[in-house]
Amino acid sequence: MGRNRHLKKRLWRWRSNPLRRHDDIVEAWIVLLMWAVVAVGGTIAGLVTSHAADEMFAAQRTERHAVRAVLLADTPSPASGGGSRDLVKAKVRWTTADGTRRTGSALVRTGKNAGSGIVVWVNTAGDLTVEPPSATEATLESDVLGLAAALALAGLAFGTGAVARYRLDRRRIDSWDTEWRVVGPSWGRKTS
Template sequence: MTRTPPTTVQPVRLWRWRRNPLRRHSDVVEAWIVLATWICVLACGTLAGAVAARATGSAFAARQARVHAVSAVLTDNAAKTPLAGSGYDDGRVWAAVRWTAADGTVHTGQVKVFPGAPAGSRITVWTDHADHVVSEPVTGAVATLQAVTTGVLVAPLAGAAVWAAGWVVRTRRIQRRLAEWDEEWKQVGPRWGNLSGGRG
């Protein structure tokens, strides 16, 4: 006796794009929504990442234009060890410095230096237009890396937001389709029952 191999139902790929009697207009619309969503995810994610990277680079360049480097002198010997419990420890200590601005005025401030630096040591500090000590601006490869990293982080977030919007639209379409099926079944169901009963 020959056994009949089990029959398996193979899913039809891209069935919403193929002509068949079971395909409805809503199926075609849903297929276009899915396609448009993924195109927008890629396009918007790439665009948002590029814009974020450029904005970050511009911010770094703008800050660099607002500050300038000056040569300063330590007025006291720097501490040999950082203070305990001073928060983030980068291995440096605070010390007093003095510098002369471009207009000849003398200024003082506190900057971080390596431990044990003797008084009279010359260091480079960064100041703004008001001659206040500020942190060193991000430049060069570090600025480029941070800008690229920002773009890489923003791109998937923007893409996820677009995908979520597409998912909401698709979900509403599915709910609407199910509601239409319910209405159709309310009309066809009783007649189907009468036909089945008559055959019995």
Template sequence: MSGGTGHGRVRRRLWGWRWRRNPLRRHEDIVEAWAILVMWVVIVVGGALVGTVAARAAGQELARQHTDRQPVRAVLLTTAPEITSAGDVTYRAPVTVRWTGPDGSVRTGQSLVSTDLPAGATVTVWQDGRGRLTTEPPGPAEAAAQAALFGTSAALVLGGLVYGTTALVRRRLDRRRRDLWGAEWDRVGPRWNQRTG
């Protein structure tokens, strides 16, 4: 039992050695300790904040799209090309359609519709508040998943940037430590060799 406790104590000492005074600790070790602490705080706290803000912004944009986009009936002006289907795959092709905009004007444009439809067939297309053709907005479940994905991606990007920046700082500190150790060895090494000789 005492061996396990001693082992845990040694592990704690090793983990926080940069924060305690000791003759081997250098200024670079303190800078590195602060850099690591700041990195984790930014990754955890900043990642949560950035992820939440990004998810909310994406959710609001998707909700705006859902409110702004409306389905409307359109008539095919040309026949949709016939494409041989393979299994359960649904093919869609761009076709010229005619529909009535929100202001009552008749409009024409290209929309993706199911293949093998004749000219004159009626389909449902989506238009925005200005009457321009657009895609169908995502449903509530899909919108929530997309918002969560945007938030997670934003948090991961922030974490990656912070981790990469900290790695560069640590690399420079390691280079400086090696230079300092080399300079000290140049001073101490000759005396050490005289003693051992």
């Protein structure tokens, strides 16, 4: 019985009721539309974003590849105390797939000598780039991006619904104020 009563209380705007105003019906449709956008739109936005990000990461994995490079200058020795930052920018030289020698800056571990061989990542044009995410990292990141897109759409829907309901409340209050100006003076008279 308690559950049925609670459901009736939640759905009062949809039932026929002599006290129900037009604004109540509009508010019921706004709430229904808001939840539909959150449920359906959020799901679609999350899935589309996740799929697009996953395709982008897969494209990065196919267009980027590791090549051997040679360090052109010594890197400083690691800081004492075992600091957490043991990478520095250094000049490196590598050979592209077409045999062209290229030079650029890459992050290299500290304490390396000039002439040391290192691995760098290049794109199809032979330019230095960062290592693409692994399949597991890409899946996790695309899922997080999908969730963020779904939550952003949900926040936008809730915000829009809240603004619309606020405006309806302001309109109802203004209507009550107008009605009270008409009815109020007659309530203020004293009977004798």
